Amino acid sequence: MARVVVDVMPKPEILDPQGQAVANALPRLGFDGITAVRQGKHFELEVADDVDDATLAKIAETFLANPVIEDWTVRRVEA
Amino acid sequence: MRVGVITFPGTLDDVDAQRAVKYADGEAVPLWHGDHDLKGVDAVIVPGGFSYGDYLRCGAIARFAPVMQEVIEAANKGMPVLGICNGFQILAEAHLLPGALVRNHKLHFVCRDQWLSVENNTTAWTTRYDAKAEILVPLKSGEGGYQANEETLKELEGENRVVFRYVGENPNGSRNNIAGITNARGNVVGLMPHPEHAIDALTGPTDDGLGMFLSLLDTVVKA
Numbered sequence: 001m002a003r004v005v006v007d008v009m010p011k012p013e014i015l016d017p018q019g020q021a022v023a024n025a026l027p028r029l030g031f032d033g034i035t036a037v038r039q040g041k042h043f044e045l046e047v048a049d050d051v052d053d054a055t056l057a058k059i060a061e062t063f064l065a066n067p068v069i070e071d072w073t074v075r076r077v078e079a
Numbered sequence: 080m081r082v083g084v085i086t087f088p089g090t091l092d093d094v095d096a097q098r099a100v101k102y103a104d105g106e107a108v109p110l111w112h113g114d115h116d117l118k119g120v121d122a123v124i125v126p127g128g129f130s131y132g133d134y135l136r137c138g139a140i141a142r143f144a145p146v147m148q149e150v151i152e153a154a155n156k157g158m159p160v161l162g163i164c165n166g167f168q169i170l171a172e173a174h175l176l177p178g179a180l181v182r183n184h185k186l187h188f189v190c191r192d193q194w195l196s197v198e199n200n201t202t203a204w205t206t207r208y209d210a211k212a213e214i215l216v217p218l219k220s221g222e223g224g225y226q227a228n229e230e231t232l233k234e235l236e237g238e239n240r241v242v243f244r245y246v247g248e249n250p251n252g253s254r255n256n257i258a259g260i261t262n263a264r265g266n267v268v269g270l271m272p273h274p275e276h277a278i279d280a281l282t283g284p285t286d287d288g289l290g291m292f293l294s295l296l297d298t299v300v301k302a
Contacts, residue, residue: 010181014226015252017186063143066136066172068179069226 004047004056008065008072009040040070080105080299083120085150085166087112087141091128092163092275099275100124103292112144121299122159122203123150125166127219127273137180137222138168147173159203159298160267161291164220167259167269176260176269177235178227183220184252192284193218193272194246195258199239202265203298207290213246214287216277218258223271225253225260235260243270 010016016038023037043064047056056074065072082100084107086093097107108120112130117123130141141147147169154160154175162170170176183189194215197208208214227235232254235241243259251271259270274288 013228014181015184015224017182017184017252021186063139064135066139066179068171068177068228069181 002047002049003077004045004074005077006043006045006056006060006064006072006074007040008043008060008070009038011069011071014069080122080296081108081118081120082106082295083108083110083117083123085110085112085123085125085146087128087130087144089129089132090126090165092126092273093128095273095275096124096126096163099278099289099292102278102289103296105292105296110146112141112146114146115149117146117149117153121302122161122295123153124275125150125160125162125169126275127164127166130165130169133165133222136168136172137165138170138172141165141169142172151175154262154267157264157266159295161204161295162267162269163273163275164223164271167271168222170267170269175267176262177231178225178260180222180271181224181226181252182222183224183250188219188221189223189250190217190219191250192216193250193258195243195272196246197242198244199242199261199265201239202242202261202268202294204268204291204294205242206297207294214274214277214290215285216272216274216288217284218250218272220251220271223251223253225251225255225257225271227254238263242268243272 019037019039060072100107197212245256274291277283277288
Protein backbone atom coordinates (compact mmCIF):
# COMPACT_ATOMS: atom_id res chain seq x y z
CA MET A 1 0.00 0.00 0.00
CA ALA A 2 1.12 3.52 -0.69
CA ARG A 3 -0.30 6.85 0.30
CA VAL A 4 -1.18 9.17 -2.55
CA VAL A 5 -2.04 12.81 -2.06
CA VAL A 6 -4.19 14.67 -4.55
CA ASP A 7 -4.37 18.45 -4.17
CA VAL A 8 -7.11 20.32 -5.99
CA MET A 9 -7.02 24.11 -6.30
CA PRO A 10 -9.29 26.61 -8.04
CA LYS A 11 -7.68 27.84 -11.25
CA PRO A 12 -5.97 31.23 -10.82
CA GLU A 13 -8.48 32.96 -13.10
CA ILE A 14 -11.50 31.56 -11.23
CA LEU A 15 -12.86 33.74 -8.45
CA ASP A 16 -12.31 32.06 -5.07
CA PRO A 17 -14.77 33.78 -2.71
CA GLN A 18 -14.00 31.37 0.15
CA GLY A 19 -10.28 32.12 0.01
CA GLN A 20 -11.05 35.84 -0.16
CA ALA A 21 -13.30 35.60 2.89
CA VAL A 22 -10.49 33.92 4.83
CA ALA A 23 -8.01 36.55 3.65
CA ASN A 24 -10.37 39.35 4.69
CA ALA A 25 -10.87 37.82 8.14
CA LEU A 26 -7.17 37.59 8.99
CA PRO A 27 -6.52 41.31 9.61
CA ARG A 28 -9.65 41.43 11.80
CA LEU A 29 -8.14 38.65 13.88
CA GLY A 30 -4.92 40.58 14.28
CA PHE A 31 -2.86 38.68 11.71
CA ASP A 32 -1.21 41.15 9.36
CA GLY A 33 0.92 40.60 6.29
CA ILE A 34 -1.21 37.93 4.57
CA THR A 35 -1.96 39.39 1.16
CA ALA A 36 -3.96 36.56 -0.43
CA VAL A 37 -5.51 33.18 0.40
CA ARG A 38 -6.75 30.54 -2.00
CA GLN A 39 -8.74 27.58 -0.70
CA GLY A 40 -8.67 24.12 -2.25
CA LYS A 41 -9.08 20.46 -1.36
CA HIS A 42 -6.58 17.88 -0.15
CA PHE A 43 -7.28 14.14 -0.64
CA GLU A 44 -5.32 11.28 0.93
CA LEU A 45 -5.76 7.95 -0.83
CA GLU A 46 -4.52 4.58 0.40
CA VAL A 47 -3.57 2.88 -2.83
CA ALA A 48 -2.61 -0.71 -3.68
CA ASP A 49 0.82 -1.15 -5.22
CA ASP A 50 -0.49 -2.20 -8.63
CA VAL A 51 -2.35 1.07 -9.25
CA ASP A 52 -0.31 3.00 -11.80
CA ASP A 53 0.20 6.74 -12.22
CA ALA A 54 -2.05 6.92 -15.26
CA THR A 55 -4.95 5.53 -13.25
CA LEU A 56 -4.33 8.00 -10.44
CA ALA A 57 -4.26 10.86 -12.94
CA LYS A 58 -7.55 9.67 -14.38
CA ILE A 59 -9.13 9.57 -10.92
CA ALA A 60 -7.96 13.13 -10.25
CA GLU A 61 -8.97 14.52 -13.62
CA THR A 62 -12.37 12.87 -14.06
CA PHE A 63 -13.64 12.80 -10.50
CA LEU A 64 -11.71 14.53 -7.72
CA ALA A 65 -11.24 17.73 -9.73
CA ASN A 66 -13.36 19.53 -12.29
CA PRO A 67 -10.75 20.68 -14.83
CA VAL A 68 -13.08 23.44 -16.03
CA ILE A 69 -12.48 25.34 -12.79
CA GLU A 70 -9.75 23.45 -10.92
CA ASP A 71 -6.10 22.39 -11.26
CA TRP A 72 -4.85 19.22 -9.60
CA THR A 73 -1.61 17.50 -8.66
CA VAL A 74 -0.99 13.87 -7.68
CA ARG A 75 1.99 12.80 -5.60
CA ARG A 76 3.02 9.60 -3.81
CA VAL A 77 4.15 10.15 -0.23
CA GLU A 78 5.60 8.04 2.57
CA ALA A 79 2.71 6.56 4.52
CA MET B 80 -46.08 13.15 -23.39
CA ARG B 81 -44.15 11.07 -20.82
CA VAL B 82 -41.46 12.96 -18.92
CA GLY B 83 -38.98 11.25 -16.62
CA VAL B 84 -38.10 13.06 -13.39
CA ILE B 85 -34.99 11.72 -11.67
CA THR B 86 -34.69 11.32 -7.91
CA PHE B 87 -31.21 11.02 -6.40
CA PRO B 88 -30.55 10.66 -2.68
CA GLY B 89 -30.83 14.31 -1.58
CA THR B 90 -33.05 15.53 -4.41
CA LEU B 91 -35.68 18.02 -3.18
CA ASP B 92 -37.62 19.36 -6.13
CA ASP B 93 -38.62 16.18 -7.93
CA VAL B 94 -42.23 16.41 -6.71
CA ASP B 95 -42.62 20.00 -7.92
CA ALA B 96 -41.08 19.05 -11.27
CA GLN B 97 -43.56 16.17 -11.57
CA ARG B 98 -46.39 18.58 -10.73
CA ALA B 99 -45.20 21.00 -13.42
CA VAL B 100 -45.24 18.18 -15.99
CA LYS B 101 -48.83 17.37 -14.99
CA TYR B 102 -49.82 21.06 -15.30
CA ALA B 103 -48.58 20.85 -18.90
CA ASP B 104 -50.81 17.81 -19.49
CA GLY B 105 -47.88 15.41 -19.41
CA GLU B 106 -47.38 12.16 -17.54
CA ALA B 107 -44.57 12.38 -14.99
CA VAL B 108 -42.53 9.18 -14.77
CA PRO B 109 -40.41 8.88 -11.62
CA LEU B 110 -36.86 7.67 -12.37
CA TRP B 111 -34.55 6.45 -9.62
CA HIS B 112 -30.83 7.20 -9.64
CA GLY B 113 -30.03 3.48 -9.73
CA ASP B 114 -32.23 2.78 -12.78
CA HIS B 115 -30.53 1.46 -15.89
CA ASP B 116 -33.28 2.46 -18.29
CA LEU B 117 -35.42 5.52 -18.95
CA LYS B 118 -38.74 3.64 -19.16
CA GLY B 119 -39.47 4.90 -22.66
CA VAL B 120 -39.91 8.57 -21.70
CA ASP B 121 -39.94 11.40 -24.27
CA ALA B 122 -37.86 13.76 -22.14
CA VAL B 123 -36.04 13.93 -18.81
CA ILE B 124 -35.93 16.53 -16.06
CA VAL B 125 -32.98 16.51 -13.65
CA PRO B 126 -34.44 18.42 -10.70
CA GLY B 127 -32.96 20.54 -7.95
CA GLY B 128 -31.78 19.65 -4.47
CA PHE B 129 -28.56 18.40 -2.96
CA SER B 130 -27.82 15.09 -4.67
CA TYR B 131 -25.44 12.99 -2.60
CA GLY B 132 -25.26 15.84 -0.09
CA ASP B 133 -23.31 18.02 -2.54
CA TYR B 134 -20.26 16.01 -1.42
CA LEU B 135 -17.03 16.54 -3.40
CA ARG B 136 -18.66 19.13 -5.73
CA CYS B 137 -22.31 19.79 -6.52
CA GLY B 138 -23.35 17.18 -9.07
CA ALA B 139 -19.97 15.44 -9.20
CA ILE B 140 -21.21 12.14 -7.78
CA ALA B 141 -24.69 12.20 -9.32
CA ARG B 142 -23.09 12.54 -12.74
CA PHE B 143 -21.85 8.93 -12.42
CA ALA B 144 -25.19 7.44 -11.25
CA PRO B 145 -26.46 4.61 -13.48
CA VAL B 146 -29.50 6.59 -14.67
CA MET B 147 -27.25 9.45 -15.79
CA GLN B 148 -25.38 7.18 -18.20
CA GLU B 149 -28.73 6.58 -19.91
CA VAL B 150 -29.55 10.30 -19.85
CA ILE B 151 -26.18 11.22 -21.39
CA GLU B 152 -26.68 8.70 -24.19
CA ALA B 153 -30.27 9.83 -24.87
CA ALA B 154 -29.34 13.53 -24.74
CA ASN B 155 -26.60 12.98 -27.29
CA LYS B 156 -29.22 11.44 -29.58
CA GLY B 157 -31.45 14.49 -29.21
CA MET B 158 -33.82 13.73 -26.33
CA PRO B 159 -34.93 16.92 -24.56
CA VAL B 160 -33.27 17.17 -21.14
CA LEU B 161 -33.79 19.96 -18.60
CA GLY B 162 -31.53 20.49 -15.58
CA ILE B 163 -32.80 22.81 -12.87
CA CYS B 164 -30.44 24.14 -10.17
CA ASN B 165 -28.64 21.01 -8.89
CA GLY B 166 -29.78 19.42 -12.16
CA PHE B 167 -27.89 22.14 -14.08
CA GLN B 168 -24.82 21.41 -11.96
CA ILE B 169 -25.16 17.70 -12.76
CA LEU B 170 -25.49 18.34 -16.51
CA ALA B 171 -22.39 20.55 -16.39
CA GLU B 172 -20.44 17.88 -14.50
CA ALA B 173 -21.65 15.33 -17.09
CA HIS B 174 -20.28 17.58 -19.88
CA LEU B 175 -23.71 17.80 -21.50
CA LEU B 176 -23.38 21.56 -20.98
CA PRO B 177 -20.13 23.56 -20.90
CA GLY B 178 -18.75 25.45 -17.91
CA ALA B 179 -19.27 24.95 -14.18
CA LEU B 180 -21.26 26.36 -11.26
CA VAL B 181 -19.29 27.69 -8.29
CA ARG B 182 -19.98 29.22 -4.89
CA ASN B 183 -21.94 32.50 -5.08
CA HIS B 184 -19.55 35.43 -5.20
CA LYS B 185 -20.74 36.87 -1.88
CA LEU B 186 -20.88 33.39 -0.25
CA HIS B 187 -24.54 33.84 0.75
CA PHE B 188 -27.21 31.35 -0.18
CA VAL B 189 -29.58 33.38 -2.35
CA CYS B 190 -33.32 32.72 -2.02
CA ARG B 191 -35.60 35.16 -3.78
CA ASP B 192 -37.92 35.72 -6.71
CA GLN B 193 -35.70 36.63 -9.64
CA TRP B 194 -36.43 38.33 -12.96
CA LEU B 195 -34.90 36.61 -15.99
CA SER B 196 -34.86 37.58 -19.62
CA VAL B 197 -35.47 34.85 -22.20
CA GLU B 198 -32.51 35.18 -24.55
CA ASN B 199 -33.19 32.18 -26.75
CA ASN B 200 -36.75 31.04 -27.49
CA THR B 201 -35.80 28.35 -29.99
CA THR B 202 -34.69 25.55 -27.63
CA ALA B 203 -36.81 22.47 -26.91
CA TRP B 204 -37.82 24.08 -23.61
CA THR B 205 -38.42 27.76 -24.46
CA THR B 206 -40.50 28.08 -27.65
CA ARG B 207 -43.59 29.31 -25.77
CA TYR B 208 -41.82 32.49 -24.70
CA ASP B 209 -41.60 35.70 -26.71
CA ALA B 210 -38.08 36.76 -27.58
CA LYS B 211 -36.63 38.90 -24.77
CA ALA B 212 -39.65 38.13 -22.55
CA GLU B 213 -39.01 38.80 -18.87
CA ILE B 214 -40.18 36.16 -16.40
CA LEU B 215 -40.22 36.03 -12.60
CA VAL B 216 -39.28 32.71 -10.97
CA PRO B 217 -37.67 31.68 -7.67
CA LEU B 218 -33.89 31.42 -7.40
CA LYS B 219 -32.55 29.44 -4.44
CA SER B 220 -28.94 28.34 -4.55
CA GLY B 221 -25.61 28.70 -2.82
CA GLU B 222 -23.45 27.58 -5.74
CA GLY B 223 -25.05 29.24 -8.74
CA GLY B 224 -22.16 31.27 -10.11
CA TYR B 225 -21.74 30.30 -13.76
CA GLN B 226 -18.09 30.07 -14.77
CA ALA B 227 -16.51 29.25 -18.10
CA ASN B 228 -13.36 30.27 -19.91
CA GLU B 229 -13.36 33.17 -22.39
CA GLU B 230 -13.42 30.85 -25.39
CA THR B 231 -16.51 29.03 -24.11
CA LEU B 232 -18.28 32.29 -23.25
CA LYS B 233 -17.56 33.62 -26.74
CA GLU B 234 -18.94 30.42 -28.25
CA LEU B 235 -22.10 30.54 -26.10
CA GLU B 236 -22.74 34.20 -26.94
CA GLY B 237 -21.86 33.81 -30.62
CA GLU B 238 -24.13 30.81 -31.10
CA ASN B 239 -27.01 32.33 -29.10
CA ARG B 240 -26.76 29.55 -26.53
CA VAL B 241 -27.39 31.74 -23.49
CA VAL B 242 -31.05 30.87 -22.80
CA PHE B 243 -31.72 32.97 -19.69
CA ARG B 244 -29.96 35.98 -18.22
CA TYR B 245 -30.43 37.59 -14.82
CA VAL B 246 -32.17 40.97 -15.01
CA GLY B 247 -30.90 43.66 -12.63
CA GLU B 248 -28.22 43.01 -10.06
CA ASN B 249 -26.21 39.84 -10.66
CA PRO B 250 -27.31 37.55 -7.78
CA ASN B 251 -24.33 35.17 -7.69
CA GLY B 252 -21.41 36.40 -9.77
CA SER B 253 -22.30 34.43 -12.91
CA ARG B 254 -20.22 35.42 -15.92
CA ASN B 255 -22.19 37.59 -18.37
CA ASN B 256 -25.22 37.38 -16.00
CA ILE B 257 -25.87 33.88 -17.33
CA ALA B 258 -28.74 32.07 -15.61
CA GLY B 259 -29.20 29.26 -18.14
CA ILE B 260 -27.61 27.83 -21.27
CA THR B 261 -28.24 25.21 -23.94
CA ASN B 262 -26.13 22.78 -25.94
CA ALA B 263 -25.40 23.27 -29.65
CA ARG B 264 -28.42 21.20 -30.64
CA GLY B 265 -30.84 23.04 -28.34
CA ASN B 266 -32.29 19.90 -26.74
CA VAL B 267 -30.40 20.16 -23.43
CA VAL B 268 -31.08 23.21 -21.25
CA GLY B 269 -29.78 23.95 -17.76
CA LEU B 270 -30.67 26.87 -15.51
CA MET B 271 -30.16 27.78 -11.85
CA PRO B 272 -33.60 29.39 -11.19
CA HIS B 273 -36.67 27.23 -10.64
CA PRO B 274 -39.42 27.42 -13.29
CA GLU B 275 -41.16 24.42 -11.68
CA HIS B 276 -41.87 26.55 -8.58
CA ALA B 277 -43.65 29.18 -10.69
CA ILE B 278 -46.43 27.36 -12.50
CA ASP B 279 -49.44 28.60 -10.54
CA ALA B 280 -49.93 32.03 -8.95
CA LEU B 281 -51.48 30.28 -5.94
CA THR B 282 -48.21 28.57 -4.97
CA GLY B 283 -45.51 30.64 -6.67
CA PRO B 284 -44.70 34.25 -7.50
CA THR B 285 -46.16 33.83 -11.02
CA ASP B 286 -47.02 31.12 -13.52
CA ASP B 287 -44.17 32.27 -15.76
CA GLY B 288 -42.28 28.99 -15.42
CA LEU B 289 -45.07 26.89 -16.91
CA GLY B 290 -44.01 28.02 -20.38
CA MET B 291 -40.97 25.75 -20.21
CA PHE B 292 -43.09 22.65 -19.71
CA LEU B 293 -45.64 23.72 -22.35
CA SER B 294 -42.74 24.34 -24.74
CA LEU B 295 -41.63 20.77 -24.15
CA LEU B 296 -45.15 19.58 -24.96
CA ASP B 297 -44.95 21.37 -28.33
CA THR B 298 -41.50 19.87 -28.97
CA VAL B 299 -42.61 16.34 -28.18
CA VAL B 300 -45.85 16.61 -30.18
CA LYS B 301 -43.92 17.90 -33.18
CA ALA B 302 -41.30 15.13 -32.99
